[in-house]
Amino acid sequence: MSVKVYLVDDHRLFLAGVRAELDESFDIVGTSHDVDTAIEEIRGLNPNVVLIDVHMPDGGGIAVVEGVMSTNPDVKFLALSVSDQAEDVIAMIRAGARGYVTKTIDPAELEDAVGRVHAGDAVFSPRLAGFVLDAFAGAIPADEDPELDQLTTREKDVLRLIARGFAYKQVARKLNISIKTVETHVSSVLRKLQLSSRHELARWATKRRIV
Amino acid sequence: MATTYVAPFGRRRTDRVIAGVAGGVADSLGVSHAYVRAAFITLGTVWGLGALIYLVLWLVTFEKVADNEANPVDPTRAFGLGLSFVGLMLLLAGMGWWPNPALVLTAGGLAFGTAFLTDSSRSGPLAALMDPSVERPSRVRLLVGVGLLAGGLSIFASTVGQVFEFSAVFLAVALTGLGLVVAFGPWVRRLMVDLGEERNERIRQEERAEVAAHLHDSVLQTLALIQRTDDPAKMTILARHQETELRDWLYGTMPLDGVDLVSTALKQVAARIETDFQIPVDVVTVGDRPVDDRTRVLVAAATEALVNAAKHSGGDRVSLYEEVTEEWLEVFVTDHGKGFDQKAVASDRRGIADSIMARMAKIGGEASIESEMGEGTEVVLRLPS
Numbered sequence: 001m002s003v004k005v006y007l008v009d010d011h012r013l014f015l016a017g018v019r020a021e022l023d024e025s026f027d028i029v030g031t032s033h034d035v036d037t038a039i040e041e042i043r044g045l046n047p048n049v050v051l052i053d054v055h056m057p058d059g060g061g062i063a064v065v066e067g068v069m070s071t072n073p074d075v076k077f078l079a080l081s082v083s084d085q086a087e088d089v090i091a092m093i094r095a096g097a098r099g100y101v102t103k104t105i106d107p108a109e110l111e112d113a114v115g116r117v118h119a120g121d122a123v124f125s126p127r128l129a130g131f132v133l134d135a136f137a138g139a140i141p142a143d144e145d146p147e148l149d150q151l152t153t154r155e156k157d158v159l160r161l162i163a164r165g166f167a168y169k170q171v172a173r174k175l176n177i178s179i180k181t182v183e184t185h186v187s188s189v190l191r192k193l194q195l196s197s198r199h200e201l202a203r204w205a206t207k208r209r210i211v
Numbered sequence: 212m213a214t215t216y217v218a219p220f221g222r223r224r225t226d227r228v229i230a231g232v233a234g235g236v237a238d239s240l241g242v243s244h245a246y247v248r249a250a251f252i253t254l255g256t257v258w259g260l261g262a263l264i265y266l267v268l269w270l271v272t273f274e275k276v277a278d279n280e281a282n283p284v285d286p287t288r289a290f291g292l293g294l295s296f297v298g299l300m301l302l303l304a305g306m307g308w309w310p311n312p313a314l315v316l317t318a319g320g321l322a323f324g325t326a327f328l329t330d331s332s333r334s335g336p337l338a339a340l341m342d343p344s345v346e347r348p349s350r351v352r353l354l355v356g357v358g359l360l361a362g363g364l365s366i367f368a369s370t371v372g373q374v375f376e377f378s379a380v381f382l383a384v385a386l387t388g389l390g391l392v393v394a395f396g397p398w399v400r401r402l403m404v405d406l407g408e409e410r411n412e413r414i415r416q417e418e419r420a421e422v423a424a425h426l427h428d429s430v431l432q433t434l435a436l437i438q439r440t441d442d443p444a445k446m447t448i449l450a451r452h453q454e455t456e457l458r459d460w461l462y463g464t465m466p467l468d469g470v471d472l473v474s475t476a477l478k479q480v481a482a483r484i485e486t487d488f489q490i491p492v493d494v495v496t497v498g499d500r501p502v503d504d505r506t507r508v509l510v511a512a513a514t515e516a517l518v519n520a521a522k523h524s525g526g527d528r529v530s531l532y533e534e535v536t537e538e539w540l541e542v543f544v545t546d547h548g549k550g551f552d553q554k555a556v557a558s559d560r561r562g563i564a565d566s567i568m569a570r571m572a573k574i575g576g577e578a579s580i581e582s583e584m585g586e587g588t589e590v591v592l593r594l595p596s
Binding site: 084085104126127129130133134137160163164165166170 | 454462493
């Protein structure tokens with residue numbers, strides 16, 4: 001059964017390009033250029049994966065993710081954006097996206113990313129891995145939940161290898177674990193990024209804004 | 212040898228009413244022009260003393276050669292000078308020099324009131340008290356100033372005569388002032404608002420011009436270049452280069468004053484390699500360090516590794532990862548090309564590897580190279596913090 005994909009982007013030229021690239025591998029059930037249409041149609045069509053841009057008028061990608069997550073929790077979002085700014089990336093993940101790739105990604109990798117998100121895995125670009133390592137670096141206050149606010153050593157190892165540009169297969173080999181284990185670690189990191197106490201990541205975000 | 216005469220200050224050429232004396236005084240003292248003018252006017256009502264001083268100053272000074280030599284306005288000093296001026300006026304009053312208290316007070320109130328309303332440089336005596344960003348006048352000066360003021364006021368009260376007379380004059384001046392504010396207040400206020408809006412519009416236009424200039428110099432040029440080439444690889448590199456530059460301009464991190472950062476240095480190197488060898492270099496940085504003698508060598512070693520990867524790896528891209536932990540500064544140069552068999556390389560042909568390792572060893576760091584046939588090569592540089 002073909003994977004149902006929905007595209008949301010206010011940049012029409014780009015949307016047409018992505019559609020052409022993915023048309024053969026997936027079932028593109030619909031597209032839209034604005035937030036309200038997107039929310040409405042996604043709720044109706046219930047696609048498997050939604051490719052969504054961050055920067056759009058009326059609330060942007062985050063508004064769509066939040067609007068849909070409440071009614072259609074099975075829809076998986078993959079953020080696809082020009083921006084590679086930490087604030088945008090982290091914000092989308094925390095809103096509920098399962099991955100973030102930039103628009104310079106080549107078609108084969110994009111196809112792979114959509115497939116992985118559909119399978120329930122997280123898609124981490126090297127840059128996102130870098131952001132996460134940066135966000136979780138530094139001391140954690142003792143009274144906060146250590147589970148959500150710290151990365152395990154293994155998770156850090158995985159993220160570092162991703163940041164260095166290795167594919168999951170190579171990461172698995174270097175750490176002597178299975179690819180599935182790598183995916184589990186990445187998903188766990190995603191969960192922490194989404195649920196971690198606001199205080200930690202807010203502090204980190206503020207620090208970055210000052211730089 | 213002729214002695215040269217040095218004037219106490221230079222008179223203004225532009226932005227003046229009569230001869231630029233008040234402006235010149237203002238520029239050299241670091242106070243606002245409006246208040247100096249008001250002081251001259253007020254002094255002028257004391258038997259023309261203000262006019263006399265003005266004339267004398269006119270005679271002994273020359274016009275400024277260049278008009279931008281104004282000293283920065285110093286609100287604290289202005290406050291002190293303001294108090295001194297009030298003290299001077301009271302002294303003159305105490306000596307019986309005021310021809311008509313009402314005249315002097317009205318003139319003074321009007322002159323300084325207008326100055327206060329229209330002074331946009333916010334440097335007047337009261338600005339020191341009202342401006343939160345300015346350091347408060349030193350306590351000693353404040354105390355001395357207030358003391359002088361109180362002393363002067365009491366002398367004034369005792370010499371002018373009955374307290375009743377004093378307050379009648381004050382009442383007259385106060386009522387006049389109130390009348391003026393009621394009559395002209397809204398108009399003055401609107402003038403100030405309009406001036407503010409005009410200034411904002413001008414700032415906006417300047418910023419727009421700046422953005423346009425930058426885009427013209429960079430993005431338009433690149434787009435033109437892209438259209439002139441047939442080579443897709445070259446197009447990609449041009450576009451990538453411009454993208455990086457535009458991102459840095461839009462979101463760029465500001466270097467700490469004068470201190471260069473390792474991450475910036477590495478990004479610059481990566482951009483150069485991209486252009487020179489037409490291969491994408493992905494840069495990810497976690498944490499940062501300032502550039503010093505040791506890290507400079509590390510960046511040089513990284514450059515060597517990058518050039519090697521770009522030239523010989525045969526891969527389609529190179530990854531550069533920098534991380535600062537508590538113990539180390541680490542840089543990984545990774546390519547996903549053909550790799551090489553480490554055991555097979557003869558010890559006398561180790562070239563690059565030896566060079567990089569020697570460099571790192573000299574600064575107390577270490578380097579290692581890992582490669583796998585068909586998978587790629589990774590150079591790891593580590594420097595203890």
